[in-house]
Amino acid sequence: xxxxxxxxxxxxxxxxxILPPPASDHVDRFAEAVAGALRREFGAVPGSVKxxxxxxxxxxxxxxxxxxxxxxxxxxxxxxxxxxxxxVLETILQLAGRQELVTARRLSGARDKLHEMLKLIEDLQS
Numbered sequence: 723x724x725x726x727x728x729x730x731x732x733x734x735x736x737x738x739x740i741l742p743p744p745a746s747d748h749v750d751r752f753a754e755a756v757a758g759a760l761r762r763e764f765g766a767v768p769g770s771v772k773x774x775x776x777x778x779x780x781x782x783x784x785x786x787x788x789x790x791x792x793x794x795x796x797x798x799x800x801x802x803x804x805x806x807x808x809x810v811l812e813t814i815l816q817l818a819g820r821q822e823l824v825t826a827r828r829l830s831g832a833r834d835k836l837h838e839m840l841k842l843i844e845d846l847q848s
Contacts, residue, residue: 753788753791753792753793755817756795757788757789758791758813759809759812760774760789764807766789770789771785774788778802780799812824812827
């Protein structure tokens with residue numbers, strides 16, 4: 723004998739929730755920022771998803787969701803991406819309010835490029 727809908731005790735939906743509503747705006751902003759950084763660093767082509775899969779070891783569908791800003795990477799995958807992608811690193815630092823670290827990193831990179839250019843000029847003059 724199967725039970726019917728009338729046999730079940732159903733809770734009414736009164737609109738109240740025990741848990742606070744998720745801060746989806748912040749989560750969406752984070753996912754969008756990471757997706758933008760991934761697209762800038764790796765491009766928006768199908769091969770870019772496979773490249774990120776190889777880097778992180780994550781599931782291809784999960785990586786596709788990162789690129790489409792449906793989800794954001796887990797902490798472990800985010801750290802791997804920050805180690806391989808300057809765009810992701812700078813994006814996360816900016817989201818964390820650490821603009822001074824982004825500026826210092828860019829300044830250091832510019833200094834290195836300037837040294838390379840000066841060495842090239844010196845070699846051409848010799």
